[in-house]
Amino acid sequence: MPTLRERLNNELDRVTLDHCVKCTLCEQNCPVAPVTDLFSGPKFVGPQGERFRNEFSVDHSIDYCSSCSTCTVVCPQGVNVAEINSIGRALMREETGIPLRDRLIVNTTMMGRMMTPVAPVANAVLNNKLARVAMEKVIGVHRAAAMPTARSQSFRSWWRKHTPAKPATRGPVVFFHGCAGGYFEVETAKQTVEVLEYIGYEVLVPKQSCCGLAAQSNGLFDQASASVRSLVDQLRSAGEDLLIISSAGSCGGMLRHEARKILGIDDPELADVGLRMRDISEFLMDLHMAGELPTDFAEIAMRVPYHQPCQVRSQGMGMPAADLMRLIPGLEVVESFATCCGIAGTYGLKKEKYEIGQLVGKDLFEMVEATNQGYAACDTETCRWQIEKSTKVTTVHPIFFIHKAYGLAR
Amino acid sequence: MRIIVIGMGPAGLSAALRAVEAGHDVRLISKGEGGFQLSQGTLDVLASLDGHQIDQPLVAIASLGPEHPYAGIGADRVREAVNWAAERIGPELLVGSAEHNLVLPTAVGAMRPTAFAQPSMVAAAATREYAVVGVRQLKDMPAELMAGNLGAESAWIDLPARAGEQDPTSLTYARALEDPEFADRFADAVAKAAPPGEVILLPGVLGTRPGTWRRIRDRIGREIAEVPLVPPSVPGIRLHDAMVAAIRAAHVKVVIGSRVVGFEADGDRLSGVRVGIAGRTRTFGADAVIHAPGGFSSGALDVDSYGRITERVFGLPLTADDATGLITPSWFDPQPLFEVGVRADVHGRAVNADNEPVFRNLYVAGDIIAGAQRWIEKSGEGTAIATALRAADGLAEGA
Numbered sequence: 001m002p003t004l005r006e007r008l009n010n011e012l013d014r015v016t017l018d019h020c021v022k023c024t025l026c027e028q029n030c031p032v033a034p035v036t037d038l039f040s041g042p043k044f045v046g047p048q049g050e051r052f053r054n055e056f057s058v059d060h061s062i063d064y065c066s067s068c069s070t071c072t073v074v075c076p077q078g079v080n081v082a083e084i085n086s087i088g089r090a091l092m093r094e095e096t097g098i099p100l101r102d103r104l105i106v107n108t109t110m111m112g113r114m115m116t117p118v119a120p121v122a123n124a125v126l127n128n129k130l131a132r133v134a135m136e137k138v139i140g141v142h143r144a145a146a147m148p149t150a151r152s153q154s155f156r157s158w159w160r161k162h163t164p165a166k167p168a169t170r171g172p173v174v175f176f177h178g179c180a181g182g183y184f185e186v187e188t189a190k191q192t193v194e195v196l197e198y199i200g201y202e203v204l205v206p207k208q209s210c211c212g213l214a215a216q217s218n219g220l221f222d223q224a225s226a227s228v229r230s231l232v233d234q235l236r237s238a239g240e241d242l243l244i245i246s247s248a249g250s251c252g253g254m255l256r257h258e259a260r261k262i263l264g265i266d267d268p269e270l271a272d273v274g275l276r277m278r279d280i281s282e283f284l285m286d287l288h289m290a291g292e293l294p295t296d297f298a299e300i301a302m303r304v305p306y307h308q309p310c311q312v313r314s315q316g317m318g319m320p321a322a323d324l325m326r327l328i329p330g331l332e333v334v335e336s337f338a339t340c341c342g343i344a345g346t347y348g349l350k351k352e353k354y355e356i357g358q359l360v361g362k363d364l365f366e367m368v369e370a371t372n373q374g375y376a377a378c379d380t381e382t383c384r385w386q387i388e389k390s391t392k393v394t395t396v397h398p399i400f401f402i403h404k405a406y407g408l409a410r
Numbered sequence: 411m412r413i414i415v416i417g418m419g420p421a422g423l424s425a426a427l428r429a430v431e432a433g434h435d436v437r438l439i440s441k442g443e444g445g446f447q448l449s450q451g452t453l454d455v456l457a458s459l460d461g462h463q464i465d466q467p468l469v470a471i472a473s474l475g476p477e478h479p480y481a482g483i484g485a486d487r488v489r490e491a492v493n494w495a496a497e498r499i500g501p502e503l504l505v506g507s508a509e510h511n512l513v514l515p516t517a518v519g520a521m522r523p524t525a526f527a528q529p530s531m532v533a534a535a536a537t538r539e540y541a542v543v544g545v546r547q548l549k550d551m552p553a554e555l556m557a558g559n560l561g562a563e564s565a566w567i568d569l570p571a572r573a574g575e576q577d578p579t580s581l582t583y584a585r586a587l588e589d590p591e592f593a594d595r596f597a598d599a600v601a602k603a604a605p606p607g608e609v610i611l612l613p614g615v616l617g618t619r620p621g622t623w624r625r626i627r628d629r630i631g632r633e634i635a636e637v638p639l640v641p642p643s644v645p646g647i648r649l650h651d652a653m654v655a656a657i658r659a660a661h662v663k664v665v666i667g668s669r670v671v672g673f674e675a676d677g678d679r680l681s682g683v684r685v686g687i688a689g690r691t692r693t694f695g696a697d698a699v700i701h702a703p704g705g706f707s708s709g710a711l712d713v714d715s716y717g718r719i720t721e722r723v724f725g726l727p728l729t730a731d732d733a734t735g736l737i738t739p740s741w742f743d744p745q746p747l748f749e750v751g752v753r754a755d756v757h758g759r760a761v762n763a764d765n766e767p768v769f770r771n772l773y774v775a776g777d778i779i780a781g782a783q784r785w786i787e788k789s790g791e792g793t794a795i796a797t798a799l800r801a802a803d804g805l806a807e808g809a
Binding site: 021023024025027028029034037072073074075076077078253255256257271274275277289313314315316317318319323326335337 | 437440441442443444447448572573574575579581582585641642647658661663664665666667668669685686687688689690695704707708709
């Protein structure tokens with residue numbers, strides 16, 4: 001069996017090393033390096049360290065990179081800093097071994113399947129201090145880290161009984177809710193479907209499993225590759241050439257670019273899905289710019305702090321959720337402009353990284369506490385859990401407000 | 411109008427802010443961040459011409475030839491433009507004027523003229539009697555070399571910003587100095603070590619925020635001046651942060667991390683730009699485009715292995731298309747290549763050799779414009795801001 005190093009298809013990422021002019025813009029914008037000296041910064045572990053990473057890993061501080069991708073986003077020279085670092089970390093972890101904890105916490109679909117039928121019990125356990133102390137000691141998930149809330153009904157089970165409120169006038173789109181949307185953030189998934197149907201689309205929802213993003217960021221590249229390939233087939237089964245609309249901010253990014261750039265998957269099927277993938281806010285704002293979005297929004301007199309997650313920002317779409325929410329009369333949107341909330345998928349859950357994650361998110365949490373009037377908005381599930389747990393402010397997907405302003409809330 | 415601004419350096423940020431203030435719907439698209447943060451944190455207007463140092467930039471601008479980026483803008487509009495930018499950035503961060511240059515010491519002890527500098531720097535313009543204090547852990551300010559060149563005495567303080575860190579950057583110190591307790595320890599160490607001199611020169615790391623330096627000065631009890639260092643340039647980051655805060659407050663839509671890879675046109679008018687985003691290329695529609703992507707150093711102007719020079723997004727006509735002979739072997743010699751770029755008309759539109767607009771609604775600003783070696787004549791920020799305002803103010807011309 002060839003080693004991970006031999007199987008990686010990352011030469012294109014490594015070629016970008018030579019574009020680095022050492023301008024330090026990545027260092028300036030990294031959210032982790034300022035709060036801990038355990039991470040020496042994206043330039044040091046990336047364009048510098050990578051040159052020495054031929055046979056063996058040379059730098060273990062790379063494990064403290066949170067994979068937020070900010071370094072790649074701000075690089076003016078086109079160096080794939082984050083991708084190089086993700087691959088370097090996977091290689092390092094293959095050498096040093098991946099802890100059981102990191103193999104467990106990436107199985108989000110399995111967690112959802114197990115927890116949904118016993119939701120009250122699962123929630124009671126996750127909210128029990130003694131159980132959480134035991135969980136920290138045994139598997140290394142920090143006792144105070146945000147955990148998903150189990151729901152007694154999965155999205156799928158709601159969808160099976162669901163009928164659209166009115167006939168479609170605009171043709172079909174495929175809906176991608178992600179595994180968190182399927183089991184934990186079920187309301188977000190339902191609201192997205194209802195908004196799409198309200199504005200006239202026929203919504204198709206193929207069965208869908210995990211995209212593998214969490215496995216990827218924990219260095220489990222084989223598992224991640226299998227997951228994303230299987231999801232690609234599922235999404236393609238719903239129909240060719242249809243747009244795929246996502247309410248799962250970071251999972252959409254996995255399909256659009258991360259699986260190709262980090263896992264090195266060059267399949268035309270993946271490229272096809274990436275080409276058709278739209279974030280829900282991006283999709284609705286594109287309709288608006290084309291003059292095709294109904295704007296019969298009811299007033300929502302409220303100020304809402306909005307945080308765009310790092311992994312949504314890295315998709316290069318601008319900040320469509322903020323633009324979209326601003327279409328609602330009375331809704332004052334205050335962007336956080338924070339680099340990252342500190343959870344970065346599974347990073348901030350881990351016993352040894354929890355405090356770092358809290359420091360990364362500190363300014364964001366203070367901003368949310370200072371500006372909210374009952375709600376905060378954010379596009380990605382784990383970031384919402386992190387913000388809500390750290391601020392006690394109810395944190396929703398931006399579609400919550402669109403759904404409400406269209407008068408669809410029950 | 412729907413305006414797209416390409417680039418996020420001094421030119422792009424200024425153009426976006428000026429256009430949004432005029433009531434346009436502005437989207438700024440940038441491959442990455444950059445420009446101001448790599449600068450000295452000052453505004454250069456013009457400081458050197460034909461090997462002579464210039465005291466009065468605006469007077470010298472009047473004598474420039476027709477190929478210079480300032481030509482056709484004129485001293486009055488340059489004054490107005492840099493004053494506008496200094497006002498937007500605010501007096502907590504920029505003082506000075508384009509009438510006379512301030513002459514300030516650099517990190518190697520040379521004297522460098524600039525028009526506007528930060529309040530934390532300008533005490534050094536009032537005297538030449540300096541005391542230099544470096545920080546042992548911070549390799550980017552060689553205190554002894556600097557003091558030697560300035561005829562001053564130097565001293566070191568030994569104060570790690572984070573215990574155990576072997577190679578801290580300026581930014582590590584700037585962040586640490588936002589903690590008042592560390593700032594006091596820093597100030598006390600400087601006060602104890604500093605040799606005699608009217609102004610103590612310190613590394614340009616005195617806080618990420620404007621004003622942090624005052625607490626340090628007051629605690630030391632002597633006049634101090636920050637000296638800008640190589641990137642990460644803390645004073646440059648302060649200017650960038652101030653401009654970004656201004657465009658955010660005005661709701662400029664920012665798309666960052668995405669390269670503009672092409673355009674769509676309808677006859678002699680652009681209708682939008684094509685942007686490489688995650689997974690695909692998409693179009694953003696526009697009524698006008700201000701192209702401020704930088705020059706050779708950002709990769710907006712490209713030289714291939716045959717010496718062919720091209721502008722990468724629109725394929726704009728350039729003042730030269732062959733780099734042969736334009737790159738000289740010595741690092742410090744003039745590099746005529748850097749004078750190569752796009753020509754602009756009086757409204758800031760990119761023009762061909764016959765002075766006709768390439769597109770009626772395509773404007774250029776900043777380093778992409780031909781006619782100057784900005785680092786030699788020290789005109790980078792001034793030409794960027796003046797051409798950005800010319801473009802933003804000329805938008806009606808292409809409507």
